[in-house]
Amino acid sequence: MEWRKSSYSTGDGHNGACVEVAFVADATVAVRDSKAPAAGQLSFPDSAWQAFLRVF
Numbered sequence: 699m700e701w702r703k704s705s706y707s708t709g710d711g712h713n714g715a716c717v718e719v720a721f722v723a724d725a726t727v728a729v730r731d732s733k734a735p736a737a738g739q740l741s742f743p744d745s746a747w748q749a750f751l752r753v754f
Contacts, residue, residue, distance in 0.1 A: 703732055 699720035707716040716732035720739075727747040730739040742750070 699728060701730070701732075701735075707732070 699722060701718040701720045704717040704719065718730050718732045718735075720728045720730075722728055722741070725744040726741050727744060728739045728741050731737060
């Protein structure tokens with residue numbers, strides 16, 4: 699997966715809120731904390747991700 703850091707993330711990766719997303723081939727969006735990538739990720743269907751973006 700190719701992870702992309704949110705343009706809304708702040709700080710240097712150690713002190714700020716850092717969110718990364720990856721777009722998976724099966725229409726899934728994965729989200730993780732870039733400060734703790736080994737801690738796991740959340741996965742959402744693309745339709746749920748699009749709904750989230752409309753809210754924010």
